[in-house]
Amino acid sequence: MATAALGADAYPAGVLESAGDAVVPDERARRIAAEHGVWVVTASFAGSAGGGYARAAGGSGIWSPAGGPVVRAGTGAGEVVAGTLH
Numbered sequence: 001m002a003t004a005a006l007g008a009d010a011y012p013a014g015v016l017e018s019a020g021d022a023v024v025p026d027e028r029a030r031r032i033a034a035e036h037g038v039w040v041v042t043a044s045f046a047g048s049a050g051g052g053y054a055r056a057a058g059g060s061g062i063w064s065p066a067g068g069p070v071v072r073a074g075t076g077a078g079e080v081v082a083g084t085l086h
Helices: 023-036
Strands: 010-015 039-044 061-063 069-072
Touching: 010 023, 023 039, 023 061, 023 069
Parallel strands: 010 039
Antiparallel strands: 039 061, 061 069
């Protein structure tokens, strides 16, 4: 990933997946964090997003550079997570 090669400490991403594909952003976040040794922070839309997304996945979260989740939101609209990257 070119961004990590530039010395980035974190990889923030806004994501939108349908509830049926909820595992996709989680797997991607774990892989990017572990392969590149960076924090991954996702903001994942939850609830109805329109445009074919009757139910979006939710599950915003933060993953450590080792690839493990630090904090995760659930699937409900309005759920928020916070953390400190250090």
